[in-house]
Amino acid sequence: MMPADEFVARIRSGDVRALARAVSLVENGAPESRELLSTCFPMSRRALRLGITGVPGAGKSTLVSHLVQAWRAEGSKAAVVAVDPSSPFTGGALLGDRIRIQERAGSLDEINGIYVRSMATRGALGGLAETTGEVVDVIAASGRDVILIETVGVGQDEVEIVRLADVTVVVVVPGMGDAVQSLKAGIMEIADIFVINKADREGADRLEKEILSMQSLVGVPVAVNQWSAPVVKTVGTTGEGVEDLFAAIGRRSQWLAQEGRLTARREAFWRNRIEKMLREALINEAGVHGIGQQEMGEYAEQVAMGTVDPYQLIPALTKRLFNSSKELQ
């Protein structure tokens, strides 16, 4: 493989194939990916990460398409990372574009100057949020101004993914029954902007009242952050209200740019992420020092037979790992 700095130089020059390859390496956790991520890191900070989350069928992809075009109209470069397996982006469709690419999940395509990447959600159980964060970093390093991350807001994985966004937009729809309820756990609290999409439907006003009353119940984030998440009404199919949404995102970005708020938000994200990285690194290093898959398998057998006590084994292994060199002194 070519050296990481040459690779990244190609990515920055606009080479979509190089970017697609880099994203795949990172997604697959290839050995080269660490150096690649390290080289990308200083260039990936500038891009705004915008999370768009909501139940399937809320119209997230349509809103994403509108937003991406709003950014393009003002000369900003955007990219879309779709983690929602039901997203039409998996089909490569961007509203208003004539081009439809037969895209499979896992490929990266440029559609009218906009990068679109759909994440392979299968088989990434548990680590999907980490992988998505890394993919976003690589795409950001290619010189994008904003990365939109589209995800369904239901599972634990999705809540994790939302964490990596600087600005989180939660999309709800009238008449979806307990939609607000089903999103409640964790999502309501981290919304920076609420969107009531399909607002021409009956029940939009009632839904707005529900959100506002829930906000007043939760209360705390508003007081701490001095940012009260606005509720914006949109009709994705006609584009109605998208301007308001775009303006709300702009206001939130400006607000974040002040008094170190963006850094504080990203610090909270990295606090969690580097601990996970350290955990992975430690268990891998244990493998290097002889406590690998095979040895663990043998211990498991002995524990199952009752010849090894796991509650003594683990402290002994840990001690051995951390003190092995000391004993040589």
Add this chain to the structure above:
Amino acid sequence: MMPADEFVARIRSGDVRALARAVSLVENGAPESRELLSTCFPMSRRALRLGITGVPGAGKSTLVSHLVQAWRAEGSKAAVVAVDPSSPFTGGALLGDRIRIQERAGSLDEINGIYVRSMATRGALGGLAETTGEVVDVIAASGRDVILIETVGVGQDEVEIVRLADVTVVVVVPGMGDAVQSLKAGIMEIADIFVINKADREGADRLEKEILSMQSLVGVPVAVNQWSAPVVKTVGTTGEGVEDLFAAIGRRSQWLAQEGRLTARREAFWRNRIEKMLREALINEAGVHGIGQQEMGEYAEQVAMGTVDPYQLIPALTKRLFNSSKELQ
């Protein structure tokens, strides 16, 4: 606190209060719990772990009550660990018993010679399966012959809990719509025995066909294990079919006792569990060696500001941890 061996001696002598205290220590992850678990370990292997899982309302608790009495009738000692927050055992009720204890989740009670413990599911996010496994080990060490673990079979936590069972009974009910579908992910594959409870309801035969066709689709475990999970029909309220269920559990236990199958099953469980224990121990040890909460917080801030590259930081920290003593030589 009294020494662990004295503690365990009391537990084995039938001191319910000592057992309740030991279970609480383990559930709270108290410092004494490791020695306690270690002392219990050799005595905890003999008990059969029976998992009973199914959607809320499937009648699991009623079946558990019947089974417990069947064991008592043949002179075996049983205990119940209820992880289902909707379980009536939280109210301390055992079918056929006059005694109703006003039990709060987290207490342990003896009802007509049967220990009943309901797990506090709140606040144990992520670690519920580990804690349940440890609680089961302590109760097993008290000299029980069988521990019934009742759990709702829907979330990831619950699938993890099922793993610690030697024999897994999956309870479904006719007319609960997509009950089989909602259990499908992971649960269908690990069922050793299927129970169609409330089998006097319409749709029991259709449900049986669904299960059988699903089994033939999955297929593989049957061929590998040479054990085809039987489908037993019961009516919990009348006790109909409970005898068949009890017999099926007996057959499965005898099958497991042969050719090291029980050890193999437990080995798979311990393989997963000791790796988790090692991961926890390593990150704790990192804290002891100066990479604790505070230092990680400082790194997170620097990463967020862009002055530290996380992809270089983590390998450096890992190297420092594992080689710190070597450098002194």
